[in-house]
Structure formats: structure tokens, C-alpha cells
Amino acid sequence: MLKKSICILLAAAPVLAVQAQELKVVAGSADTTYTAVVNLRGMGPAGSQITVQGQSFPIYSSGEWAARVDLKEGDNTFTLSAGDGQSLTKNIFLKKREAPKPVDGLRAENVQILPSDDMAVSAGDAVRIRLRSIPGAKLSWLGGSPLYEVSPGVFQGQYTVQPNDTQITGPIELSIAAGDSSAVQTVKAKIELLSKSAPFMVQTKDGAYLNYGLGTDRLGGTKINSLDAGIKLQVIGRVNDMYKVQLSRNTIAWIPDSYTEKLPEGTFPAESLTGSWSVSTDGNFDYLVVGLSERLPYAITEDVDLHRINVDLFGAACNTNWITQLKGEKEIANVSYKQVEDDVFRVVVDLKNSQIWGYSVSYRGNSLVIKVKHRPESLKLKNLTIAVDAGHGEPWNGARTTSGVKEQDLTKDMAEHLKKVLESKGAKVILTRPGIENTSMADRKAAALNAGADILISIHCNAGGSPFTAKGTSTYYRHLSHRPLSVFMLESILPMDVANFGNVGNFNFSLNQPTEYLTVLVETLFLSSPEDSAKILDKHFRDEMMERTAWGLEKFLASVDGSDAKAPKKFKASK
Numbered sequence: 001m002l003k004k005s006i007c008i009l010l011a012a013a014p015v016l017a018v019q020a021q022e023l024k025v026v027a028g029s030a031d032t033t034y035t036a037v038v039n040l041r042g043m044g045p046a047g048s049q050i051t052v053q054g055q056s057f058p059i060y061s062s063g064e065w066a067a068r069v070d071l072k073e074g075d076n077t078f079t080l081s082a083g084d085g086q087s088l089t090k091n092i093f094l095k096k097r098e099a100p101k102p103v104d105g106l107r108a109e110n111v112q113i114l115p116s117d118d119m120a121v122s123a124g125d126a127v128r129i130r131l132r133s134i135p136g137a138k139l140s141w142l143g144g145s146p147l148y149e150v151s152p153g154v155f156q157g158q159y160t161v162q163p164n165d166t167q168i169t170g171p172i173e174l175s176i177a178a179g180d181s182s183a184v185q186t187v188k189a190k191i192e193l194l195s196k197s198a199p200f201m202v203q204t205k206d207g208a209y210l211n212y213g214l215g216t217d218r219l220g221g222t223k224i225n226s227l228d229a230g231i232k233l234q235v236i237g238r239v240n241d242m243y244k245v246q247l248s249r250n251t252i253a254w255i256p257d258s259y260t261e262k263l264p265e266g267t268f269p270a271e272s273l274t275g276s277w278s279v280s281t282d283g284n285f286d287y288l289v290v291g292l293s294e295r296l297p298y299a300i301t302e303d304v305d306l307h308r309i310n311v312d313l314f315g316a317a318c319n320t321n322w323i324t325q326l327k328g329e330k331e332i333a334n335v336s337y338k339q340v341e342d343d344v345f346r347v348v349v350d351l352k353n354s355q356i357w358g359y360s361v362s363y364r365g366n367s368l369v370i371k372v373k374h375r376p377e378s379l380k381l382k383n384l385t386i387a388v389d390a391g392h393g394e395p396w397n398g399a400r401t402t403s404g405v406k407e408q409d410l411t412k413d414m415a416e417h418l419k420k421v422l423e424s425k426g427a428k429v430i431l432t433r434p435g436i437e438n439t440s441m442a443d444r445k446a447a448a449l450n451a452g453a454d455i456l457i458s459i460h461c462n463a464g465g466s467p468f469t470a471k472g473t474s475t476y477y478r479h480l481s482h483r484p485l486s487v488f489m490l491e492s493i494l495p496m497d498v499a500n501f502g503n504v505g506n507f508n509f510s511l512n513q514p515t516e517y518l519t520v521l522v523e524t525l526f527l528s529s530p531e532d533s534a535k536i537l538d539k540h541f542r543d544e545m546m547e548r549t550a551w552g553l554e555k556f557l558a559s560v561d562g563s564d565a566k567a568p569k570k571f572k573a574s575k
Contacts, residue, residue, distance in 0.1 A: 021043045021044070021063060022043075022044075022086060023042070023043070023044045023045070023050070023080065023082045023086040023087070023088055024042050024043055024044075024088070025040050025041070025042040025080070025088070025090065026041055026042045026043060026402050027040070027041040027042070027402065028040040028041055029090065029092075030092070031091065031092060031093060032092070032093045032095055033071070033092060033093070033094060033095070034094070034095050034096075034097055035071075035094075036070065036071050036072075036094060037068060037069070037070055037071070038068075038069045038071060038092060039066060039067070039068055039069075039466055039467055039468070040052075040066065040067045040068075040069060040080075040090075041064070041065070041066045041067075041402045041467055041528070041530065042064075042065055042067075042080075042402065043063050043064060043065070043402060043403060044059045044063060044065055044082045044086070045059060045063070045082055045083065045084045045086070046059055046060065046061050046062065046063045047059065047061065048082050048083030048084055049082070049083045050065050050067055050080055050081065050082050050083075051080070051081050051082075052067045052069060052078055052079070052080045052081075053069060053070065053078055055067070055068070058530075058531075059082065059083075059530075060530050060531060060533070060534035061534050061537075061538075062401065062402075062403055062530070062533055062534040062537050063403060064401065064402040064403055064530035064533050064534065065402075065530055066467035066468065066529070066530045067080065068468065069092070071092060071094040072094065073094050073096055074093065074094060075091065075093055076091065076092045076093070076094060077089065077090070077091045078090055100132065102134070102135065102153055103132055103133050103134050103153060105134075106134065106137075106176050106177075106178060106181055106182070106183035107133070107176065107183065107185055108131040108132065108133045108139070108155075108174055108176060108185055108187075109131065109132045109133070110130075110131055110132045111129065111130075111131040111174075111187055111188075112129065112130045112131065113127065113128070113129055113172075113187065113189045113191075114127070114128040114129065114130060115128075115214060115239050116239045116240050117188060117189040117190060117191075118189075118190045118191075118239075118240055119190075119191055119192070119237065119238050119239045119240070120191070120192040120193070120194050120200075120235075120237055120238035121161045121168065121191060121192070121193060121194065121237055122161065122193070122194045122196060122236045122237055123161050123162060123163040123165070123193075123196065124160065124161060125160070125161045125237060126158050126159070126160055126161075127142075127158070127159050127160075127161060127168065127191070128156065128157065128158045128159075129141060129147065129155075129156065129157050129158075129159075129174075129187070130154070130155070130156045131147075131154075131155055131174075132153050132154055132155070133153060133155055133176060134153065134176070134178050135149070135152045135153040136149070136178065137149075137155075137176055137177060137178040138176075138177040138178070139155050139157070139174065139175065139176050139177075140157075140174075140175045141157060141159070141172060141173065141174045141175065141187070142159045142167045142168065142172065143159075143167055144175075145157060145158075145159045161193065163196075164193075165193055168191050168193060169191055169192065169193050171186050171187075172186065172187040172189050172191075173185070173186055173187070174186070174187050192238070194235070194236060194237065198265055198266070199234050199235075199267070199268075199269055200234065200235040200236075200262075201232055201233070201234055201235070201262075201263040201267040201268075201269065202232070202233050202235055202243065202245075202257075202260035202261060202262055202263060203229075203230060203231065203232055203233070203260060203261050203263050204227050204228065204229050204230065204231045204233065204255070204259060204260055205229055205259050205260060205261060206229045207226075207259055207442075208226065208227045208228075208229065208231070208255060208259035208260065209223050209224070209225065209226045209227060209255070209256075209259070210223065210224040210225060210227060210245075210247075210253040210254070210255055210297070210299070211223055211224065211242070211253060211254040211255065212224055212253065212254070213254060214239055214242060214254060217508075219507075219508040219509055219510075220508060221254065221508075222506075222508060223508065223513065224253055224299050224300075225298075225299060225300045225361075226513070227255075227297060227298070228295065228362050228363045230295050230363070231270070231295045231296065231297050231363075232263065232267065232269065232270040232294070232295070233245040233246075233247075233255065233260070233270070233297060234246045234269045234270075236252070238257070241256060241257050241258065242254045242255070242256060242257065243255050243256075243257050243260065245297075246269075247297050247299075247314040247315075248314045248315065248341060248343045248344045249341065249342065249343055250341060250344075251314060251344070253297075269315065270294055270295070270296050270297070270314075270315045271294075271296075271315040271316070271317075271343070272292040272293040272294050272296055272313075272315060272316050272317075272366075273292075273293065273316070273317055273318070273319035274290060274291065274292060274313070274316055274317070274318050274319050274320045274337070274345055275290075275291025275292065275293075275319065275320065276291050276320065276321070276322050276323070276324070277289065277290050277291065277320060277322075277323040277324065277335065278323070278324045278325075278326075279323070279324065279325035279326060279329060279332055279335060280326050280329075281326070281328050281329045281330060281332075283374075284373065284374055285371050285372060285373055285374060286329045286330060286331045286332040286371075286372045286374070287369060287370070287371055287372075288332065288335055288347070288349060288369070288370040288372075289364070289367050289368070289369050290313075290320075290347060290367060290368040290369075290370075291320075291366075291367055292313075292316065292366050292367060292368060293366060294366050295363050295366055296313045296314055296315045296316055296368075297313075297314045297315070298311050298312060298313050298314065298361060298368070299311070299312045299314070300312075300361055300515070302356065302479055302480050302481050304354075304356070304480045304481055304483075306350070307333075307350065307351040307352075307353065307354050307356075308348060308349065308350050308351065309348075309349040309351070309356070309359060309370070309372070310346055310347070310348055310349075311346070311347040311349075311361055311368070311370060312340065312344055312345070312346050312347075313344070313345045313346075313347065313368070314343065314344055315343055316343070316344070316345035317339070317342070317343065317345065318337065318339050318345055320337060323335060329352075330352070330374045330375065331351055331352055331353060331357075331372040331373070331374055331375065332349060332350070332351065332352070332372055333350045333351055333352045334350040335347070335348065335349055335350070336348045336350070347368070347370065349370055349372065351372070353375050354560075355375070355481065355484070355560045356372075356481035357373045357374065357375050357376070357454065357517075357518065358372075358373035358454075358515060358516045358517045358518070359371060359372045359373060359515050359516070360515060360516050373516070373517075376454060379557040379558070379560055379561040380426070380557070381422060381425040381426055381427040381550075381553070381554065381557070382425065382426025382427065383426075384427050384428070384454045384455065384557075385427070385428040385429075385430070385451055385452050385453050385454050386422050386427050386428070386429050386430075386453065386454065386455050386456075386457065386553075387429075387430050387431075387432055387447065387448035387451060387453040387455070387456040387457070387517075388415045388418050388419050388422070388429055388430070388431055388432070388456075388457050388459070389415065389431075389432040389433060389444055389448075389456060389457065389458035389459065389511060390408070390411040390412045390414070390415035390416075390431065390432075390433045390459055391407065391408070391411040391458060391459055391460035391461070392406075392407050392408035392411060392438065392460075393408050393412075393433050393435075393436060393437050393438030393439060394408065394436050394437050394438055395438065396408075396438045397409075398411070398460070398461065398463075399461055399462070399463035399527045399528065400463075400527060401527045401533045401537065402528075402530060402533065403533075403537075405527075405533075405537060407460070407461045407463075407527060408436070408438075409436075410461055410524075410527075410536060410537075410542070411459045411460060411461065412433070412436065413539075413542060414459045414524065414542050414545070414546050415431060415433070415459050416431075417542065417543050417546045417547075418457065418459065418546040418549060418550060419431060421546060421547050421550045422550055422553075425550070425554075428451075430447060430448070430451045430453070432444035432447045432448060432456070441510040441511065444511060445510070445511065445513075445514055448514070448517060449514070449516055449517070453517045454517055454518065455485065455517060455518045455519070455520075455553065456511060456514070456517055456518070456519045456520075457489075457519075457520055457522065457549065457553070458509075458511045458512075458519070458520070458521045458522065459522055459524065459546075459549075460521060460522065460523050460524065461523065461524050461525060461526070461527045461536060462474065462501070462523040462524070462525065462526045462527070462528075463526055463527045463528040464526075464528055465526075465528070467526075467528055467529045467530060467531075468529075470501075470526055470528065470529060471498075471499050471501070471525070471526045471529040471531060471532045472498050472499025472500055472501035472525065472526070472532070473490065473493050473494065473496075473498045473499070473500070473501060473522070473523065473524060473525060473545075474490070474500075474501035474502050474503065474504055474523045475487070475489050475490040475503050475504070475520055475521065475522055475523070476503075476504045476505075476507035476509060476512060476520070476521040476522075476523065477503075477504075477505055477507060477512060477519070477520055477521075478505075478506060478507050478508070478509070478512035478513055478519070479512075479515060480505070481518075482512075482518050482519055482520060483503070483505060484556060484559065484560075485518050485520050485553070485556045486503055486520045486521075487503055488552045488553070488555045488556040488559065489520055489522060489549055489552035489553065489556070490503050490552070491552065491555075492548045492549065492551050492552030492555060493522075493545060493548045493549065493552065495548075495571070496541070496544065496545060496548065498525060498532075498535070501523070501526075507521065509521055522549060524536060524542075524545055544570075547568070547571075548571065551565070551567065551568060551571065
């Protein structure tokens with residue numbers, strides 16, 4: 001049997017040995033599936049091929065392979081054979097998805113209260129129900145409100161909450177009738193009715209943030225922005241552990257209840273007249289200070305085409321009669337305001353430079369402070385501080401190659417090399433994860449902020465999807481002002497014969513959230529793709545990818561400065 005060893009030496013990490021093993025299946029080998037096409041991944045003799053169902057697939061230099069298998073309903077037995085004569089037999093049973101059996105008897109099944117069976121509601125809110133029951137049955141709930149049969153045996157209904165509603169807060173009864181028979185079934189739900197006459201008020205804690213809605217994925221819900229501590233919010237609903245809050249007459253948002261504390265009953269909702277403003281500067285930042293009588297919730301938006309930052313203050317009405325602006329501001333060109341709605345006041349900050357380098361919104365006492373970072377004096381790496389982030393860390397080690405190499409070790413190696421490259425060009429570089437162990441997202445962001453970082457680059461490896469189509473390099477940003485940086489980095493890497501997995505905006509990753517400095521996430525290659533994995537396991541390839549990442553940063557800086565970045569001789573100039 002052919003055996004090869006491919007050794008990968010990682011800086012500040014154990015030596016990782018990838019060996020081409022005897023032929024075996026590592027992933028996608030479940031004995032039973034509902035999917036007619038299965039992607040298998042495994043190990044075998046490097047540089048050979050694996051054949052299955054008459055199709056041949058390469059075994060890469062890492063010893064990793066992927067094969068696509070088409071299944072028919074029932075038992076599927078097939079043979080995988082490698083070029084060195086090895087073979088193995090696999091059996092996979094393809095199950096047919098069957099329609100659910102009709103409900104038997106006067107009852108309901110699969111009852112769902114929407115959006116949740118654990119929530120708080122206010123008068124006027126809609127509560128929905130979805131369930132399965134006997135086809136053709138008549139169903140009602142909550143005072144006789146009917147349910148409608150939207151497809152055979154599937155029923156839905158909606159109820160509008162009334163003031164002082166006792167039906168919604170007590171045991172919810174579902175009435176079911178079919179022919180001459182009827183039954184009553186109790187629905188499990190924990191619903192609280194909030195009173196508008198006695199507002200439910202909370203106050204934000206450190207780390208608070210607002211979400212647009214209840215939608216979520218592995219990165220959490222889509223965020224509006226973070227909020228200072230000590231901001232009062234009126235709660236008008238709850239779904240599980242998320243509070244629904246009334247920001248203005250026409251604007252709602254959601255906030256995790258863990259980032260709030262309840263205020264005494266009788267606390268007034270937040271509102272304020274705006275006072276005088278002042279604009280000033282120091283050696284590093286321009287400042288706009290807006291006088292208020294109490295801390296109000298806010299939402300921040302960027303208008304990059306107009307070189308503008310907008311801050312909407314909820315619960316504010318204009319009483320600003322003068323704005324004092326001193327000389328010497330380097331970023332703030334002008335400030336103005338607009339009463340967008342009766343209870344929404346917009347602060348408008350027009351900027352002198354097209355590229356935003358960083359800003360923050362916070363409170364100093366009850367005064368809102370918008371802090372805008374100065375453009376660096378020179379857009380050369382020797383004058384900049386760069387935070388380099390190695391994704392993951394023990395025990396949160398990220399994805400793995402088919403051969404078992406951890407993402408955390410690969411990203412650590414790449415981050416170390418990127419640091420070396422940037423320092424050779426004169427940059428000051430900090431590593432947000434200096435060791436093998438994991439560093440929290442909060443600590444990584446704090447490290448970049450405390451170091452005065454101009455830019456943060458987070459290095460990751462991707463995984464998931466089909467090993468044949470989910471491959472390539474991608475870059476990610478959250479704020480529009482950060483997009484040019486991510487585009488330049490992606491375009492600098494693509495000439496390395498890697499697939500373009502895209503430049504991805506509005507990305508909800510924690511390290512893409514800060515506005516105090518520019519951020520970009522580089523997903524180098526897919527560890528779940530044997531083709532990509534073979535490349536990223538090559539130390540020379542990883543090093544060049546980081547060198548191209550540094551070059552992309554230089555091209556971004558040159559574009560802002562109106563100059564050209566000269567490509568290193570070893571690179572082909574990207575278009």
C-alpha cells in the first residue's frame with residue numbers, strides 16, 4: 001500500500017502531519033439518508049484517483065478526496081476503488097419521504113403558537129396558531145375565533161389581542177368539531193398581557209445592542225447597532241428572551257433581556273428636547289457634542305455617497321438654537337439636523353474625506369458624543385497600527401480538513417506570517433489571539449481598540465456545502481465604509497488560481513461590527529473541499545495568500561491616497 005506523509009510545520013503550533021492512509025470514508029457515510037445525491041469525503045493514496053459508480057475523482061496531495069454518489073430509492077451498494085488497487089464496499093439506504101399520516105380522532109397535533117408559546121403581548125398584537133387536525137373539521141379558539149383549513153388537515157388562525165384580555169392569558173382552549181362530535185383541547189402557552197397604562201420600562205446594561213427583528217442564524221439576529229448603558233426603553237412585547245421595544249411612534253426594535261434591567265413601575269418613557277451643540281477636535285479625533293436632558297436610544301447609518309454619518313435620536317424634539325464649531329477639525333465638515341418625525345430627531349455629520357476611518361457614538365453624562373477618527377497623517381503601512389486576528393482557538397477550534405487539521409492552527413500560522421509581512425513594511429502589528437487558546441470576541445475587539453488599531457484583519461478558513469461547488473476565497477464586511485478594503489483584498493488573492501466565493505456585505509460577524517476602526521474578514525479557502533484543502537495545507541501557498549492580503553491592504557491605502565501600489569515582482573498584477 002502506498003503511504004505518503006505530508007508534514008506541515010506551523011509557527012507557534014505543533015507539527016501537523018497529514019498522511020495518505022488506506023482508503024476510507026470519513027464524512028457523508030450515513031447508512032440511511034433522505035437525499036438522492038450524497039457527497040462522500042475520505043482519505044486515500046495521494047496523487048491517485050478514486051472511482052465510484054464509473055466516475056473518477058482525484059485524490060489530492062493531502063490524501064483527501066470527495067466523490068458524488070447518486071442513489072436510488074431503497075438499498076444502494078457500491079464499490080469505491082483507488083488507483084493502487086485498494087477498494088471498499090458501502091451500503092446506503094435511501095428512504096422515501098412520506099406524507100404525514102392523517103390525524104386520527106378529535107384532536108390537534110403539531111400545534112404551534114406563533115411567534116412563540118412563551119411571550120408577552122400588548123393590545124393590538126396578532127397571535128397566530130398553526131396545527132394539524134381532521135380534514136374537514138371545524139376549529140376555533142379564543143372566544144370562537146375561527147381557524148381556516150389552508151390545505152387538507154392543516155389549519156391556521158389569527159387573534160388580535162384586546163385590552164384587559166383574559167382569554168389570551170388564561171389556559172387557551174381549542175374547540176374541534178367533526179360531524180356530530182366535538183372536543184375541547186387545551187393549548188400549551190405562556191402568554192403575558194402588558195398594560196399600556198403602566199409602561200414596562202427597562203434600562204440598558206453594558207454590551208447592549210438593538211436588533212431589527214427576531215430572525216436569526218448562527219451569527220445571531222441582524223443588529224441595528226450597539227447602545228450605551230443607562231438608556232431607557234419601553235417594552236411592548238416579548239418573545240422568549242427577546243424584548244420588543246418602542247423606539248418611536250413608528251419604530252420598534254428587539255433587544256436581549258439579558259442586556260437590560262427592569263425599572264420601577266411608573267417610570268416615564270425617555271424623551272428630551274435637544275440643546276446646544278459644539279464641534280471640536282484634538283490630535284486624533286473630531287467631536288460633536290449634542291446636549292440632551294436624558295439618554296435616548298439611537299440608530300446609526302452611513303451614507304458613503306454623501307460622505308455622511310446620520311444618528312437618529314428616538315424620543316427627541318428639536319430645541320437646538322445654536323451650534324458652536326471651532327476651527328481645525330480634520331474630518332467634520334459640517335453638522336446639521338432634521339426633525340424626521342415628531343419623536344425622531346436626526347443628527348447629520350458631513351465629512352471632509354470620502355473614506356471614513358472610524359467613529360463612535362456614546363454618552364458623556366446625558367450629552368451625546370459623536371467621535372470621528374482622523375485620517376492617518378500618511379497612508380503608508382509604516383505609519384499604521386494593524387490588528388491581525390487568528391480565527392478560533394482551543395477549545396473552539398473551528399472547521400477541520402478531512403485529514404483532521406484544525407482551522408485554529410492554520411489561521412494561527414497565517415496570522416503569524418501576515419504579522420511578519422506587515423512588520424517588514426514598517427507597520428505596528430498586534431495579534432488579537434496571541435496563543436493557541438481561544439480569546440473572547442470582546443477581548444479581541446478591546447485589544448484592537450486599546451492598541452489604537454487603524455484596521456483589523458480577521459483570518460479564517462471556510463467550510464460547509466458541497467465539496468465540489470462550495471470552494472474558493474471570500475471577504476466580508478459589515479459597514480459600507482469598510483467595503484473598499486474588503487474588495488481590494490479579495491481581488492489581490494484571486495489570481496492565485498482560487499475560486500471567487502464573493503465579497504459579502506452586511507456580515508453579522510462580531511469582529512465586523514466595530515465602527516472605531518476598519519475591519520475585514522478573510523475566509524481563505526474551504527477546508528471541506530479537498531481541492532481547497534490541498535492548497536491551504538501547503539505552507540508556501542498559505543504564505544503567499546497572506547502576502548497578497550498585505551498587498552491588497554497596500555492597494556486600498558494607495559487608492560485612498562490617489563496613488564498606485566506597486567505589485568511585488570513575484571505576483572501577477574490583479575486587474
